[in-house]
Each structure stands twice: as C-alpha cells, then as structure tokens.
Amino acid sequence: MSLNDVLAYIDHSIEDMTSDLFPLLRQPSISADGTGVQECADLLATIMRRDGITTDVVPTAGHPVVLGHATTRPEAPTLLVYGHYDVQPVDPVDAWTSPPFQPTIRDGRIYCRGSADNKGQLFAQLMAHRAWRAVAGSAPINLIYLFDGEEESGSTHLPDFIRHHRGALAADAAYVSDGPVDETGRYRVALGVRGLLALELVAHGAARDYHSGHFGNLLPNPAWELVDLLATMRDPDGRITIDGFHDDVEPPDTATADAARELPVSPGDFQTRHGVDRLAPMPEPGFFERLMFHPTLNISGLQSGYAGAGSKTIIPATAAVRLDLRLVVRQDPDVIYRRVCEHVARHAPHVEVRRIGGAVPPSRTPLDSPVVGIVEKAVEKVTGAAPLVFPSTGGTLPDHVFTRILGVPLVKVPYANADEANHAPDENLDLAYFRMGIRIAAAVIDAMARLPKKEV
Ligand SMILES: [Zn+2]
Structure with missing residues (x-):
C-alpha cells in the first residue's frame, strides 16, 4: 500500500x-x-x-x-x-x-x-x-x-x-x-x-505628588529617573546595551541565515501596509533576521504623573514602565532577568524590578x-x-x-x-x-x- x-x-x-x-x-x-x-x-x-x-x-x-x-x-x-x-x-x-x-x-x-x-x-x-x-x-x-x-x-x-x-x-x-x-x-x-520575559520597572520619588515650583530641582523626579535608566538600556541605533544581555545569543549558522534571507518580503510594501515610513532602528538590516535571530527590548507601557486636560505642575510620586523582551536561542529568561536587575542596580539603584507572568524560553x-x-x-x-x-x-x-x-x-x-x-x-x-x-x-x-x- x-x-x-x-x-x-x-x-x-x-x-x-x-x-x-x-x-x-x-x-x-x-x-x-x-x-x-x-x-x-x-x-x-x-x-x-x-x-x-x-x-x-x-x-x-x-x-x-x-x-x-x-x-x-x-x-x-x-x-x-x-x-x-x-x-x-x-x-x-x-x-x-x-x-x-x-x-x-x-x-x-x-x-x-x-x-x-x-x-x-x-x-x-x-x-x-x-x-x-x-x-x-x-x-x-x-x-x-x-x-x-x-x-x-x-x-x-x-x-x-x-x-x-x-x-x-x-x-x-x-x-x-x-x-x-x-x-x-x-x-x-x-x-x-522566540522566548518571552515580561517586566515592570518602578521608580519611586517622594511619598506623594509635589508642587513642581516649590520643590523643582530639590525633590527627585521618578519620571526622569526612569527615562535616564531606559536610555542606558538601548542606544539610538537600536542596540540593546544592558550589560551581558547578548552573552548567550547564538548566531545562526550560514545555512540558517541564508534560509531567512531567501524568504520573500518587500520591506517597502510592509511599511505601506502598516502605515509607517520607517522600520525600527536596528544595526541588523535583514527583515526576517530581526524577527528570528535578534532579541527585543520592547516598551509596552509608560505611566507617570498627570495625563488629564491642561497643565498640572507636579513632580510625580512614581513612574513605571512595562517591558517585554523576546529572547533568542540560547538566552535563558532567568539569566536575562538577573542581568536586567544588575544593570538597574548599577544605573538606578532606587528603581524596583518586578517580573510579570511566567517566562518562556x-x-x-x-x-x-x-x-x-x-x-x-x-x-x-x-x-x-x-x-x-x-x-x-x-x-x-x-x-x-x-x-x-x-x-x-x-x-x-x-x-x-x-x-x-x-x-x-x-x-x-x-x-x-x-x-x-x-x-x-x-x-x-x-x-x-x-x-x-x-x-x-
Ligand atoms: Zn489560538
């Protein structure tokens, strides 16, 4: 048969x-x-x-x-x-x-x-x-x-x-x-x-919001602390700069890299379809290589202070950012979590790192x-x-x-x-x-x- x-x-x-x-x-x-x-x-x-x-x-x-x-x-x-x-x-x-x-x-x-x-x-x-x-x-x-x-x-x-x-x-x-x-x-x-690790970084300032005139330049602003910290984690070219972040990334062998490169795609059509005039900055130019062989450090949410109508002049008490990281072979979510904690401890010791949900290798x-x-x-x-x-x-x-x-x-x-x-x-x-x-x-x-x- x-x-x-x-x-x-x-x-x-x-x-x-x-x-x-x-x-x-x-x-x-x-x-x-x-x-x-x-x-x-x-x-x-x-x-x-x-x-x-x-x-x-x-x-x-x-x-x-x-x-x-x-x-x-x-x-x-x-x-x-x-x-x-x-x-x-x-x-x-x-x-x-x-x-x-x-x-x-x-x-x-x-x-x-x-x-x-x-x-x-x-x-x-x-x-x-x-x-x-x-x-x-x-x-x-x-x-x-x-x-x-x-x-x-x-x-x-x-x-x-x-x-x-x-x-x-x-x-x-x-x-x-x-x-x-x-x-x-x-x-x-x-x-x-790709794997996944989700985190929240929380910066704490004073115990409540304060008047930005009476206390500006005196009290620390957690929103700035968070923005400064984020700037140490990725450069303007899109390179993730958390210490040790790339240590375990295993680059694809030649055949695997070729297989990704040979897949049909038009980045121009892709941009048109999604209504953007540029791709995210990234030193690696290949379209599928970005998705397959490179990790991400994505900001999925930012929250601090006032977001209502008009102006409200405060130094906010807290600022928080949600991050999700897509990991590639052989990055281990637990190791990456530790690297992020070490990086934060070095650059912004007052910022707290929390894990959200289960991680997937x-x-x-x-x-x-x-x-x-x-x-x-x-x-x-x-x-x-x-x-x-x-x-x-x-x-x-x-x-x-x-x-x-x-x-x-x-x-x-x-x-x-x-x-x-x-x-x-x-x-x-x-x-x-x-x-x-x-x-x-x-x-x-x-x-x-x-x-x-x-x-x-
Ligand atoms: Zn389904």
Whole structure:
C-alpha cells in the first residue's frame, strides 16, 4: 500500500471526515472560563478511541490533556503530534454571522469557533491516521497525540505534564499544525520561536505628588529617573546595551541565515501596509533576521504623573514602565532577568524590578536536523510547491517543552487558510485547506518512516 492509496482514500472520504469534525466543533471548550473543556476532552477521546487510538484524558492542575497512542511498530520511528482542543472566548457574539458553536458551511468554509484554531487542524492529523489505518491496517510509524486543553490560556501546566509523563511521550520528533499558511498562499515549515520575559520597572520619588515650583530641582523626579535608566538600556541605533544581555545569543549558522534571507518580503510594501515610513532602528538590516535571530527590548507601557486636560505642575510620586523582551536561542529568561536587575542596580539603584507572568524560553530546531528535510519534501509532494522554511518565527510558543525537556526536534506546518480569523468573530476553516491538511499529515506520516530512530 502506498501513499497514493491513502491520498485516494482521503479524497473519497472527505465528506465523512468533514461531518465527523462537526460534533467536536459544536462542543464548546473555552479554557479562559472552563466552559465545556472537560466535556470536549471526553468527546475527543471517544472519537480517537473509535479510530483505534488508545486514549486517556489525563487530569492536570488545570484543564486535562488528551493523550493518545497508536504505537504498534516497535521497529519504526515515533512521531509526537501536538495540538489543542481548547478555544478562545467568543465575544463579541453579535459580530458572528452564524452562532459561534454552530458549525456552518458557507462559500466552501466551515465557520465556527475552533474550526481553524485548532480543532480542524488537530482533526486533520487524526484523519490522516484514520486513512492509513483504513488502507494499510496501521500507519507505518508510531504516533503519539498530545492535545492540550489550555493552549489559549498560556499552556500553564504543559511543562509539568511533559516532565511527569516523559516515559509515555518518548518520540523521535514532534510535529505541530497551528496557525495559517503564508500570506502568499504557500505552506510554511517553521522551526522555532522566540522566548518571552515580561517586566515592570518602578521608580519611586517622594511619598506623594509635589508642587513642581516649590520643590523643582530639590525633590527627585521618578519620571526622569526612569527615562535616564531606559536610555542606558538601548542606544539610538537600536542596540540593546544592558550589560551581558547578548552573552548567550547564538548566531545562526550560514545555512540558517541564508534560509531567512531567501524568504520573500518587500520591506517597502510592509511599511505601506502598516502605515509607517520607517522600520525600527536596528544595526541588523535583514527583515526576517530581526524577527528570528535578534532579541527585543520592547516598551509596552509608560505611566507617570498627570495625563488629564491642561497643565498640572507636579513632580510625580512614581513612574513605571512595562517591558517585554523576546529572547533568542540560547538566552535563558532567568539569566536575562538577573542581568536586567544588575544593570538597574548599577544605573538606578532606587528603581524596583518586578517580573510579570511566567517566562518562556526560546526554541529552535536546527535546519540540518533530518526531520526538517523529510517534512519539507512531504509538503512539496502533496501540495506541488516547495514550502517556505522559517528557521524561527517572531512570536512565542512553548516549543521548549519538546525541544528542551523531551529533547526532540520540533517542526510546525500550519494548515489553516491565511484569513482564518482565529481569535476573532467568524473564525473559519477553508474546506480545501482542511483536505490539504489531511493530505500533508498523511504524507508526513509516510515520510517519517524514513526518519532515523532516536536521532537526538
Ligand atoms: Zn489560538
């Protein structure tokens, strides 16, 4: 039995596969407030068991993980497939054309919360397994399915889950489908993410606001202290000047740098599209290099003193700035936090540094990892076009739990249409993309049989 038989099976079963997705879409699973999450986990497990996957709904300190095993070939490699069955809240409900949890087909698309993000995509992975099973009795590799119930709420308990279930998750590679294809319509193979550390710096002056005439030049102004401090952290060319900040940045190898440089982009169009006449200052000129290989020090909020109408002549009591830092391999959020604290202690000892939220380390699967070429060729085989290879994306996802805790390479191939409207009203999955997602998943399963076992 060959991949072509499996693809033919998918083509003639696509209507059944689409209608089998509907019950899962109809079941709400909003992790932000818990609506329907447990019920959705149970339903997903039932569907997976029906397709011959040994499945457990595993409780965590948050929402449950649905963990499935189709692992009957000890001699073959094992692929760990990650997705999430939870969804974003549906507000504003009035902005939806049809009710958010009533899957509705219009113009060749399924409209429903979760259709694209991520139930439709995880279902595509499962349908590829169904097709292999129907045609060949089983897939040519072992498959482990790990479906998260709180991805939309930050996957808070995923690292602990992975640590505690390491034995049940032993694999040769991890594979994820989330997000849209490239805006050009081409498929993407993405290998990494930046990390994240969020901070607040607070400068304290006198115990209350004071008259800026009676006390000006006498009392310290925390707003100036903060501005002066920020000026020591980044120069006008955009170079981050926190001592030791770049020590652990690992520059990309030549092939990886070339891959980023070869990606299609027009910085001019980009500026026009976003209504700006310049890019952020940065010594590194490359467009994607800025997103993939360089950390950021972003000011996301500044607050001090008076912001009402007219003038109010005060020396404010406090000033605060919110910062988020996107980190690149091999920067460690805890180390960077310490470097920021040391820098602040040296330049503005009165300023307090606070961490906000949980930090996420960066992750990047090497371009020359065998799994990358295998997935690339599989995507090309069924789509007819070479995918765009993204050594990293600019955002943050918990890839590190796979690449660092489990120590397996991770490759991502998003299946959704570029206008999926994820997180928004009228979220939708184009049926042609759903079908192609199943075909890609089937081809990846086929190609993974050639993956060297235990490559890391
Ligand atoms: Zn999402």
